[in-house]
Amino acid sequence: MPKAFPKEFREDVIRVYRDSDSSVAQVAKDFGISPSCLKRWLAVDDRNSASPSPAGQAANESDALREANKRIKLLEQENEVLRRAAAYLSQANLPKMRYPLVRELAADGIPVAVTCRVLNIARQPYYRWLATPVTDAELVAAYRANALFDAHRDDPEFGYRFLVDEARDAGEAMAERTAWKICSDLGWWSAFGKKRGKNGKKPGPPVHDDLCAVVDDKGRVRHQFSAQAPNELWVSDITEHWTGEGRLYVCAIKDVYSNRIVGYSIDSRMKSRLAVAALDHAVARRRAAGAGVAGCVLHTDRGSQFRSRKFVHALNRHDMVGSMGRVGAAGDNAAMESFFSLLQKNVLDRRVWATREELRIAIVRWIERTYHRRRRQAALGRLTPVEYELIMAPTAVQAA
Numbered sequence: 001m002p003k004a005f006p007k008e009f010r011e012d013v014i015r016v017y018r019d020s021d022s023s024v025a026q027v028a029k030d031f032g033i034s035p036s037c038l039k040r041w042l043a044v045d046d047r048n049s050a051s052p053s054p055a056g057q058a059a060n061e062s063d064a065l066r067e068a069n070k071r072i073k074l075l076e077q078e079n080e081v082l083r084r085a086a087a088y089l090s091q092a093n094l095p096k097m098r099y100p101l102v103r104e105l106a107a108d109g110i111p112v113a114v115t116c117r118v119l120n121i122a123r124q125p126y127y128r129w130l131a132t133p134v135t136d137a138e139l140v141a142a143y144r145a146n147a148l149f150d151a152h153r154d155d156p157e158f159g160y161r162f163l164v165d166e167a168r169d170a171g172e173a174m175a176e177r178t179a180w181k182i183c184s185d186l187g188w189w190s191a192f193g194k195k196r197g198k199n200g201k202k203p204g205p206p207v208h209d210d211l212c213a214v215v216d217d218k219g220r221v222r223h224q225f226s227a228q229a230p231n232e233l234w235v236s237d238i239t240e241h242w243t244g245e246g247r248l249y250v251c252a253i254k255d256v257y258s259n260r261i262v263g264y265s266i267d268s269r270m271k272s273r274l275a276v277a278a279l280d281h282a283v284a285r286r287r288a289a290g291a292g293v294a295g296c297v298l299h300t301d302r303g304s305q306f307r308s309r310k311f312v313h314a315l316n317r318h319d320m321v322g323s324m325g326r327v328g329a330a331g332d333n334a335a336m337e338s339f340f341s342l343l344q345k346n347v348l349d350r351r352v353w354a355t356r357e358e359l360r361i362a363i364v365r366w367i368e369r370t371y372h373r374r375r376r377q378a379a380l381g382r383l384t385p386v387e388y389e390l391i392m393a394p395t396a397v398q399a400a
Contacts, residue, residue, distance in 0.1 A: 004284075004288070005033075005284065005285065005288050006280065006281050006284035006285060008265065008277065008281055009281060009284075009285060010041050012360075012361075012364045012368075013027065013031050013033070013038065013041065014041055014042060014045050015357075015360070015361050015364070016030075016031075016361055016364060016365050016368075017038065017042065019361050020365075024038050024039060024042075030365075030368055030369040030373065031368045031369075032368075032372075032373075032386065074114065077110050077111070077114050078114065078118050080105070080108075080110060081105060081110060081114065081115050081118045081119065082118060084101060084104070084105060085098065085101055085118075085119060098119050098121060099126050099129045099130070099133075101115070101119075102115045102116065102119070102121075102126055103130065112126065141182070143172055144167065144172045144174050144178070144179075144182060145182050145186065146172075147166075147167035147170045147171075147172035148160075148163050148166075148167050148172075148179060148182055148183060148188065149186075149188065150166075150170070151163045151166035151167055151170070152183075152188045154166075156190070156191045157190055157191045158190060159189075159190040160176065160179045160180045160183045160188075161176055161179075163179055163183065163188075164176050164179045167179070206302055206307070206324040207306075207307050207312055207322065207324065208321075208322030208323050208324045209323065209324070210299075210323055210324055210325055211297055211299065211321070211323035212224060212225060212233070212297075212299050212323055212325075225256050225299075225334070225335040226256065227255070227256045227257040228257070229257060230255055230257045230258065230286075230291070230389060231255065231257075231286060231291065231292075231293045231296045232256070232257060232296060232297070233255075233256040233257070233296070233297050233299065234253050234254065234255055234256065234262065234282070234296055234297065234298045234299070235253070235254050235256060235298070235299045235300070235333060235335045235336040236251065236252065236253040236254070236275070236278065236279075236298060236299070236300045236306070236336060237251070237252070237300065237301060237303075237333055237336040237337065237340065238250065238251045238270060238274065238275070238303060238305060239252075239340045239343070239344075240270065241344075241348045241353070241359065242353075243353040243354065243355060243356050243358070243359050244352075244353065244354040244355060245268075245354075245355050245356050246268060246356070247268065247270075248266065248267075248268060248353075248356045248359050248360065249266070249267055249268070249269065249270040249274055250264060250265075250266050250343075250363060251264065251265045251266075251274045251275050251277075251278040251305070252264040252278065252336070252339065252340075252367075253278055253279065253281075253282045253298070254335065254336055254339055256335055257389075258380065258385045258388045258389045258392075259339075259377060259379065259380065259385050259388075260372060260385035260386070260388075260389065261339070261367050261371065261372070261385075262282040262285060262286060263278050263279065263280075263281035263282020263283070263284075263285060264278055264281060264282075264364075264367065265277035265278035265281055266360050266363065266364075268356055270305065271305065272304075272305045272308035272309075272310045272311055273310065274305060275300075275303075275305040275306055275308070275311050276310050276311055276314045279298070279311070279314050279315070279318070280314065283318050293318055293319075293320060294318070294319035294320070295319065295320070295321065296320050296321070297320070297321045297322075297323050298315065298320055298321070298322055298323065299323040299324070299325070299333065299335075300322070300323070300324055300325075300333065301324065301325050301333050302324055302325070306322075306324070307324075342371070343363070343366070343367075346366060346370070347359075347362050347363055347366045371385070372384060372385050372386050373386050
């Protein structure tokens with residue numbers, strides 16, 4: 001009996017339907033499921049999201065209204081703090097640069113506690129600053145920074161050791177370590193500074209052998225990504241993109257046989273659970289039609305997410321085989337890099353994304369509607385990935 005679709009997949013389908021003006025039949029067709037199945041998912045989601053009426057609601061109505069009014073007032077104050085803080089936060093991220101804003105908002109009636117909580121700063125340092133806005137030490141540091149900046153502007157090729165001498169001649173003596181700290185914090189470097197080296201971290205050892213590598217006649221290592229049947233060879237990788245709320249990470253798994261994205265996971269953090277969720281998603285969607293994935297090879301790079309203990313245990317739990325490429329060799333996972341290049345050009349770089357949820361829906365819609373069912377590929381005989389699996393392997397699993 002076919003197993004249930006993964007929860008993440010159901011939630012993505014519901015999000016796309018709620019966010020678009022398409023009909024139930026159209027969205028169901030885009031994701032390869034039946035309209036009745038989608039209607040059932042929507043009904044269950046409506047029941048879960050509906051809040052039941054509590055007993056004695058009439059007696060507590062006035063209390064709930066007062067709490068709601070307090071909450072609305074607090075939200076209005078927080079929104080005003082964020083609106084007024086935009087200019088301050090764009091200039092510097094130092095707490096003391098925000099203290100004048102706290103003072104201005106307090107004069108307009110917004111409590112100091114609310115402003116400090118929204119801006120994530122402590123109240124006691126603010127009150128100390130309020131008593132003494134500029135300390136003697138800060139004044140001395142400002143004069144030293146001005147002297148170093150003037151010397152750096154006149155001679156950009158000077159490093160901090162030469163800038164110390166110039167500042168001393170200008171009447172602001174300081175230690176070399178102090179000059180280095182000021183220049184480092186403000187980003188004043190010599191035009192002939194040293195090249196930035198590595199971060200000192202060495203890539204971890206591979207936890208799997210490279211099963212896709214072959215050696216040609218000249219002794220060069222090549223990678224061959226080909227499969228004769230579905231669920232024989234999968235490739236996976238992680239990409240990221242910026243939104244107005246921060247980064248969004250996408251881990252996708254592609255079946256080399258049909259170039260179909262059999263599973264993916266989208267999250268705001270790049271942890272091992274991102275890769276594990278994508279793997280579980282792929283396995284669940286393939287097993288939803290009654291097909292197994294035992295013995296399937298999953299090829300990845302040496303990212304820490306794919307080398308984690310949780311991901312290795314997930315591979316073992318699904319009876320799959322891991323494979324890893326070399327360090328810093330993009331060609332070792334070229335089959336996955338090509339898909340991310342398409343995703344970058346067709347979705348990520350098309351516009352500026354304000355929220356993570358907005359970008360997530362766009363990615364899911366492009367994968368399920370365009371890439372899987374509309375974008376024909378020359379490598380597949382001008383067929384889409386879904387058409388290729390239906391025609392070339394009619395008895396294989398057809399993941400919805």
